[in-house]
Amino acid sequence: MRAVLALTALLCISGAAAQANAPLIQGESGGWRQGRATFYGGPERFLQNFADRGPPPEYGFGNAIFGSCGYTQQNYTEGVTYANVPYPKEALAALANIDEDFPGSCGRCYEVRCKNGLVLSNGTSIFNTTQGYNLPAHAPNATDDYNRTWLGNPTEALQEQSVLCWNTSSIFVVITDNCPCIQTNVTTGEVNGVNPPCCGDVYHMDLSYWGFQQLAHPLNGIMMTEFRPVSCDTHEPLQFNPGFINSTIYGDKVETGWAWFPYKQNTDNFWLPGAGIGGSNATCVELGPKAGGLTLASRQAQKAGYQPFGKASAVQFWLKDKNGSSTIPDLSVSVGDYDDKKYCSAVKISSLTPVQKQGTYAQFSIPITSFQCPFPATQITQIGFQNSDGQLVSFCLDEIVLVGGGNGSGKVSSSSVP
Structure with missing residues (x-):
């Protein structure tokens, strides 16, 4: 503060x-x-x-x-x-x-x-x-x-x-x-x-x-x-309440409704031009040998009319090693309630099979049920990517999407700023 x-x-x-x-x-x-x-x-x-x-x-x-x-x-x-x-x-x-x-x-x-x-x-x-x-x-x-x-x-x-x-x-x-x-x-x-x-x-x-x-x-x-x-892209007026939360969490940058918090990182990029799928932007973080990660959260979004994970069936994302290695970083992925600091079980990337690959990127899709949350999905307001094993790791993320989630619809492009 x-x-x-x-x-x-x-x-x-x-x-x-x-x-x-x-x-x-x-x-x-x-x-x-x-x-x-x-x-x-x-x-x-x-x-x-x-x-x-x-x-x-x-x-x-x-x-x-x-x-x-x-x-x-x-x-x-x-x-x-x-x-x-x-x-x-x-x-x-x-x-x-x-x-x-x-x-x-x-x-x-x-x-x-x-x-x-x-x-x-x-x-x-x-x-x-x-x-x-x-x-x-x-x-x-x-x-x-x-x-x-x-x-x-x-x-x-x-x-x-x-x-x-x-x-x-x-x-x-x-x-x-x-x-x-x-x-x-x-x-x-x-x-x-x-x-x-x-x-x-x-x-x-x-x-x-x-x-x-x-x-x-x-x-x-x-x-x-x-x-x-x-709209940040077109400046067209939008519906006032409830506020719009995008079902795409990260496109060319963090999308509407989502905060972005790296922690215990050596370096980080909010958006890195050309590092994403098809030459788009990506968010990239280098984590040192101590545990750290990247959290994307929607604050106070447990309220009715928001609840971005409430209807989501899965979360999808593209992940790669920032330094160009073909080895996919073995991160832990977790979800939770950002405001109340309640968390669900983590899922290791090494336990997953990629949906598809493109260059050094691999796409993963994790069903929301895999996180075994002890509370309803309507209370989930964050997703995190952690260096839980404490190894040096450098990674890029792109196209983080809630499948069926958000209170908007579909994937968007967000290359413009106000």
């Missing part, structure tokens, strides 16, 4: 893919809904105006590089900066975990636009400028990256927050993080705070500084929005 001081109070940030085949919104409204947004991260040039909020280089604003969906936590040996995260920095966003479509939100794309006027606080009351840290009160002339100054607050005399948007244009973001209502210690699980902006009855997301400034001046700190879920 990353602790971030938002405009109103202490805000903790614990931190894409295609949605083709998801049903489109019907009607002319386009599915727009009302929401609210704050921002996190930003350039030190702007953030240092608020040195009393916290120490450099974050100054209490947090960092959008590291997200709870795992996408930006890659290539540790190179060092992680905004220059090598897999999505444009203006597209990074976090969803409040009390939002009704939070389950399976990793990788989901949204179209967001600023809404002029009064900002709502929790309880749908009007946001009061004395509720927390007021950015304009500390640096009213601070400019954004386009050297623009703040347009002011028309209701400042009433101590009410009003925002003047730049225009009515929209941005497209991908959910790479979450904004938790209840702040907990990541080690002990102990509750140690509450994040007011992400705890109310107003739909809320955190945009990155660079996305926020496309819509309104960052000195506003908070604004009302209109938003809708969209």
Whole structure:
């Protein structure tokens, strides 16, 4: 988790893919809904105006590089900066975990636009400028990256927050993080705070500084929005609730609804161009002699309307040795309940017969019943590939698919980003 001081109070940030085949919104409204947004991260040039909020280089604003969906936590040996995260920095966003479509939100794309006027606080009351840290009160002339100054607050005399948007244009973001209502210690699980902006009855997301400034001046700190879920490929509007979870877990990258977590790895690639079937992307991980692996999970997806494994009969995937050997790495494959930390029996690759081969890749299909889960398949929300024997192993995975699973349909291509 990353602790971030938002405009109103202490805000903790614990931190894409295609949605083709998801049903489109019907009607002319386009599915727009009302929401609210704050921002996190930003350039030190702007953030240092608020040195009393916290120490450099974050100054209490947090960092959008590291997200709870795992996408930006890659290539540790190179060092992680905004220059090598897999999505444009203006597209990074976090969803409040009390939002009704939070389950399976990793990788989901949204179209967001600023809404002029009064900002709502929790309880749908009007946001009061004395509720927390007021950015304009500390640096009213601070400019954004386009050297623009703040347009002011028309209701400042009433101590009410009003925002003047730049225009009515929209941005497209991908959910790479979450904004938790209840702040907990990541080690002990102990509750140690509450994040007011992400705890109310107003739909809320955190945009990155660079996305926020496309819509309104960052000195506003908070604004009302209109938003809708969209296809990451086509930007067509999609059905709002329940959120779409792709039955393809990994295509050209991690697909909509799925987080990506390598652990105890030497190196890893979120997507490695040309390493997949037919020259597509693949996700590749090198694990050292100590046990480690790669987990793909759909958070809070045990809820009705989601449950990606609920109707699945099998999980299929392509696997190869990353270094070109014809020997297939003998990984252990397991499934489980990501949020409740409950797990099923593991299946060794060496116990399986490939369905087919293509070059150094072999395709495997594992019936869900083979994992002998002590709980219903509706509660399964993750799949993991572990180096259980502790040997040095380097592998690539491609086309990880739930046969008959997900609440979308079929395999998709996901070569585009927002």
